[in-house]
Amino acid sequence: MSEYKTVFGGLNDFTPGGVDAIDDNPKNYVFSNVFDVASRSAPYERVAVGKNLEYVIEVLRAEGQSPWYACAHDEFALCMDGEVEIHLVKPDDADVLVDPDSEGAVVLDEVPDGRKMGRIVLRRGHQALLPGGAAYRFEAGAPAVILTQTIQGPATVERWAEICQSESRPAA
């Protein structure tokens, strides 16, 4: 018996399926592909690929160093391709940096003063907590792909018409 091969896809290796609309508008399904989006993004653009009222899933092309971000609530980062390093800092004045009632990640202008919390290195399939009240920065030596679980914020980019399927596409 031959062994099973699990297909995860990647930045340079993805084959999207699609919506075959029988009696429907394919736009209803807001269909995109994480790797396709990342392959056409600038480094660390936080492109929404999923949205449910205020909550979003974002895709980031990780490449080089990201800006520092801070967020009042927990977020999560799932590495879907490549390798990503995360640096976490507990800012001395977290509430000044980010309104504790605010939602979504905020880009910081400079390196926040504070205590080092730690360092995480994610490879494909690894998921990290980005704890609320912390500041964080991503770093990737080679292009990698991050999927976030968060709330829509000032850094979230929406360009649905560019990333989503709008015509019916019977998948082979």
Place this chain on the structure above:
Amino acid sequence: MTEALQTHYKINPASNETGYKSYEAGSFKFTRDEYFVSIVWPKGAHTMAADGFMRAMMRTVAWGFFYGTLSYDPVFGTTNHYGIVDMFAGTYHPVFKENGRDHLEKFKAEDLLELFRDLVDDWTNEGYDPFAAPGEDDAGQPWGRKNGNNADAVTRIRVTANRMVGLPGDAEIRTDANGFPQNRMFADVSSDQPLVEAEPGFEDEVAAFNLYDYLSRSDVTWNPSVCSVVKESLFCPTSEEFILPVEHGNDRCEWFVQLSDEITWEVKDKNTGKPRSRIVMRAGDVACMPADIRHQGYSPKRSMLLVWENASPRIPDMIQSGEAPVVAVQF
């Protein structure tokens, strides 16, 4: 339609012939024989093969009726109103409806669940696992006369992380040592763990785990389980193989991210069951299921699917009133 809450529940003794107990909830009656389950209500009757019925009933119980509607097939199912649940026959089938053969009764969810738990326990024979895909070695067979139980399989607790799997005091990661070997179809998935270097005092907050390894060790199919939480945003990844045992008609938008391999979704109108779309999702694909459809997935190889829910209890009313959209994003 009867709006009052049903209070009649009855478990009848095992049949001399088949060995199975029979069940009554409101005016619905459930019996099973060697191959089939029969559901009788005042205006009709319905027959399902025992395998499909047991897989669907297992999810109903494990999910506590889940979100929205679980259609076992085009005729029979339940709708969750969170505390109250509808059980229906023909309500979402245009022909049953047109001919007045549809029937719907309302129940207190926890009371109906209690009856269904007993049913799942009694109607699951030794060695049969309704959570397994039929091609798995330890799936067993649902057929035949009453022959033992499989309590370990049918009483599994659905994992719900409070913050994230792997955090101290939260849902545990899965390993060989704690009884979760990799599935045969995920034997090639890497079990390497992320590098986590926490400074003193931050051990509880600097955390990561291998989600793909975690999913490769899931011993159930089609059982979305909460793995990480941002307020009401729940990541509920799951391992899928064979067919989603129900047509799921959600009462809100539900998102899918296909993490590995491929699933085909058949999408139908929620109320009539008329076909709307066929969607193929491959690794990296993201799609939203609108709030006015029902969907059923087909996974030829075991695959990893991230189901993303917004658990806000306000959403069904917001969709009814038009405050929340039926389609998640307009572009």
